[in-house]
Amino acid sequence: SLEGFTHYMEKEIYEQPSAVSNTIQALSGFAPEAYGFNAPDFFKKLNRILIIACGTSYYSGLVAKYWIEKIAKVHCNVEIASEYRYRESVPDPQCLVVAISQSGETADTLAALQHAKNQGMEMSLAICNVATSSLVKETEAHFITKAGTEIGVASTKAFTTQLIALYGLAVCIADIKNRLEQSKDYILDRLSEIPSLLKEVLSHRGAIEEWAQDFSNALNSIYLGRGQLYPVALEGALKLKEISYIHAEGYPSGELKHGPLALVDKMLPVLVIAPSNSLIEKVKSNIQEVKARKGRLYVLTNDESILESSTKNFHVIQLPKTHEDLESLVYTVPLQLLAYITATIKGTDVDKPRNLAKSVTVE
Numbered sequence: 001s002l003e004g005f006t007h008y009m010e011k012e013i014y015e016q017p018s019a020v021s022n023t024i025q026a027l028s029g030f031a032p033e034a035y036g037f038n039a040p041d042f043f044k045k046l047n048r049i050l051i052i053a054c055g056t057s058y059y060s061g062l063v064a065k066y067w068i069e070k071i072a073k074v075h076c077n078v079e080i081a082s083e084y085r086y087r088e089s090v091p092d093p094q095c096l097v098v099a100i101s102q103s104g105e106t107a108d109t110l111a112a113l114q115h116a117k118n119q120g121m122e123m124s125l126a127i128c129n130v131a132t133s134s135l136v137k138e139t140e141a142h143f144i145t146k147a148g149t150e151i152g153v154a155s156t157k158a159f160t161t162q163l164i165a166l167y168g169l170a171v172c173i174a175d176i177k178n179r180l181e182q183s184k185d186y187i188l189d190r191l192s193e194i195p196s197l198l199k200e201v202l203s204h205r206g207a208i209e210e211w212a213q214d215f216s217n218a219l220n221s222i223y224l225g226r227g228q229l230y231p232v233a234l235e236g237a238l239k240l241k242e243i244s245y246i247h248a249e250g251y252p253s254g255e256l257k258h259g260p261l262a263l264v265d266k267m268l269p270v271l272v273i274a275p276s277n278s279l280i281e282k283v284k285s286n287i288q289e290v291k292a293r294k295g296r297l298y299v300l301t302n303d304e305s306i307l308e309s310s311t312k313n314f315h316v317i318q319l320p321k322t323h324e325d326l327e328s329l330v331y332t333v334p335l336q337l338l339a340y341i342t343a344t345i346k347g348t349d350v351d352k353p354r355n356l357a358k359s360v361t362v363e
């Protein structure tokens with residue numbers, strides 16, 4: 001039931017603090033057993049990770065690459081399942097194949113997994129929201145995200161819980177390989193703050209409603225982010241496209257000058273994900289590039305100097321501070337809300353957007 005919400009998507013956005021909290025619990029303090037690997041030997045011998053997924057699940061994989069390489073110091077490739085399955089790639093039997101899927105029934109993801117197995121890559125892990133799914137049956141090990149049933153076609157709580165599962169995987173591998181720079185308890189405490197931060201983000205709905213009014217009149221938009229916030233920009237743009245039918249393009253901020261800057265004029269909303277982290281100075285200069293061309297800026301930040309410089313065409317929402325590694329979780333939620341509210345203003349069928357299915361079981 002909708003429990004007072006207007007749409008399932010809205011309900012599922014608001015369920016994220018508890019879905020994320022339940023998924024953090026399921027990490028069991030970063031124990032390999034949480035992923036179904038009883039022998040730590042398994043993680044000791046792996047030297048590479050290949051992530052395969054589609055759509056939103058692919059974007060959680062892109063965030064995971066930042067974590068797996070930074071925290072576990074293991075090479076990580078992320079591939080779109082429909083590309084990987086038909087591509088001649090170089091197999092590596094020491095590689096762990098991680099298939100990410102909300103439904104566990106996505107045809108391309110299942111086929112990509114089979115393709116990897118046919119090439120001799122036997123070690124496989126599913127990050128999946130449905131315990132009884134084909135994907136879980138076909139993988140050696142699995143972690144079930146605790147999002148609960150997701151009904152809205154546009155994925156929300158499945159994404160943030162996948163992020164938790166993948167962050168946990170990076171920490172778990174780093175621990176087994178003796179590469180952790182802090183204690184597991186410390187890392188867990190920091191991670192455990194995320195549910196309350198997500199609640200705080202959800203309380204900014206009023207400001208996001210103002211942005212949504214502007215977005216609902218746009219035909220196009222650009223979303224920018226750097227580092228792990230680049231895939232968050234991709235995911236935010238996908239949400240807007242799917243349910244509001246407004247074209248949105250996610251871009252790594254540093255690529256702005258290499259093409260999309262040509263699109264910027266006073267009509268174009270440019271959304272920038274700009275937390276005060278090690279890349280903030282770079283992002284500030286990207287903001288200036290847009291400002292100089294009179295683009296309409298919408299900035300999510302916790303940086304004081306950006307907050308102070310907001311003007312009529314430079315809209316800013318202040319988000320809570322968190323550790324740099326966990327920013328993807330905090331900055332995803334306002335983008336989901338923005339897409340959701342924009343779509344409701346446009347009056348689209350939010351839970352069942354045109355031409356889309358919840359689970360893509362055919363190619």
Ligand code: F6R
Binds near residue numbers: 057242
């Ligand atoms: C986006 C969306 C799709 C799915 C994709 C993969 O909101 O819902 O892009 O993420 O079809 O689905 P799963 O995760 O079930 O494999």
